[in-house]
Amino acid sequence: MIGGQQPDPSHDRGGSAAGKRVNIAAIMPNTAEKTSSMAPEKLVIALPKGRILDECMPLVRAVGIEPEPAFDDPKSRALRFSTNHPHIDIVRVRSFDVATFVAFGAAHLGVAGNDVLMEFGYSEIYAPLDLNIGHCRLAVAEPVEMEGEDDPARWSHVRVATKYPEVTRRHFARRGVQAECIKLNGAMELAPALGLCRRIVDLVSTGSTLKANGLVEIEHIVDITSRLVVNRTALKTRPEELGGWIDSFREAVNAR
Numbered sequence: 001m002i003g004g005q006q007p008d009p010s011h012d013r014g015g016s017a018a019g020k021r022v023n024i025a026a027i028m029p030n031t032a033e034k035t036s037s038m039a040p041e042k043l044v045i046a047l048p049k050g051r052i053l054d055e056c057m058p059l060v061r062a063v064g065i066e067p068e069p070a071f072d073d074p075k076s077r078a079l080r081f082s083t084n085h086p087h088i089d090i091v092r093v094r095s096f097d098v099a100t101f102v103a104f105g106a107a108h109l110g111v112a113g114n115d116v117l118m119e120f121g122y123s124e125i126y127a128p129l130d131l132n133i134g135h136c137r138l139a140v141a142e143p144v145e146m147e148g149e150d151d152p153a154r155w156s157h158v159r160v161a162t163k164y165p166e167v168t169r170r171h172f173a174r175r176g177v178q179a180e181c182i183k184l185n186g187a188m189e190l191a192p193a194l195g196l197c198r199r200i201v202d203l204v205s206t207g208s209t210l211k212a213n214g215l216v217e218i219e220h221i222v223d224i225t226s227r228l229v230v231n232r233t234a235l236k237t238r239p240e241e242l243g244g245w246i247d248s249f250r251e252a253v254n255a256r
């Protein structure tokens with residue numbers, strides 16, 4: 001279990017905000033009652049390091065959560081950070097791991113792209129809010145020379161390099177195409193030129209990475225944004241507190 005520090009009731013956002021929109025306490029009165037009489041463990045928020053962190057920190061700050069100075073110190077090797085709320089910590093992990101930490105209840109709240117959520121399909125994760133950041137799309141791409149002669153409607157089998165084998169298999173299976181996926185963790189765009197496979201499934205935003213590597217997008221799979229994610233059990237056991245944070249994040253997103 002996490003933490004052990006006593007909560008600071010003066011910083012508990014749940015009381016006032018919950019009930020306005022995410023009225024979980026009303027539908028689960030028993031759990032709400034139980035938690036209000038117990039000292040809950042520290043609330044842990046998992047944030048993805050990398051490009052999404054810069055986009056999500058203004059929202060985190062807009063809801064009134066300010067991490068300790070070490071969070072912004074590039075020399076710091078710390079992974080867990082206290083905040084201005086004595087009962088809230090932030091952990092900074094890889095984007096795929098945000099989903100795992102939240103699904104297993106090691107973190108209560110987090111931020112993850114729906115690419116990551118779809119790939120894992122964790123039933124323990126509830127994603128109540130689109131944060132309107134991290135906009136990109138998941139797409140199939142191939143070498144520009146193949147574009148004219150290749151007809152995706154005629155495929156019965158494809159071999160693709162991807163970081164998203166589950167989403168890729170499901171996408172192709174829906175139209176009866178068998179996908180053989182070669183799992184890579186980055187730099188998928190290198191695979192066709194090096195003969196690993198002819199096609200890739202990867203995230204595309206501006207398209208400049210595809211272009212720089214002689215590839216073109218030939219099939220759109222799904223639009224991607226980052227979501228606020230919550231552990232379902234935590235939401236049941238701490239409905240006011242977590243519902244309050246969901247409401248606060250929603251207000252911050254709407255105010256942008």
Ligand SMILES: Nc1ncnc2c1ncn2[C@@H]1O[C@H](COP(=O)(O)OP(=O)(O)OP(=O)(O)O)[C@@H](O)[C@H]1O
Binds near residue numbers: 050094226
């Ligand atoms: N080019 C992009 N434009 C916008 N959002 C993106 C882009 N690439 C990825 N994302 C979003 O950001 C999330 C994190 O991507 P990022 O590239 O920072 O991490 P990563 O390379 O997957 O992480 P790691 O280094 O841990 O493997 C993705 O899951 C996706 O939702």
Ligand SMILES: O=P(O)(O)OC[C@H]1O[C@H](OP(=O)(O)OP(=O)(O)O)[C@H](O)[C@@H]1O
Binds near residue numbers: 203205
């Ligand atoms: O269409 P673009 O604007 O060029 O963005 C697309 C690139 O962004 C992501 O990679 P990232 O830069 O995060 O590096 P990674 O491959 O290490 O994940 C993605 O995997 C593409 O390579």
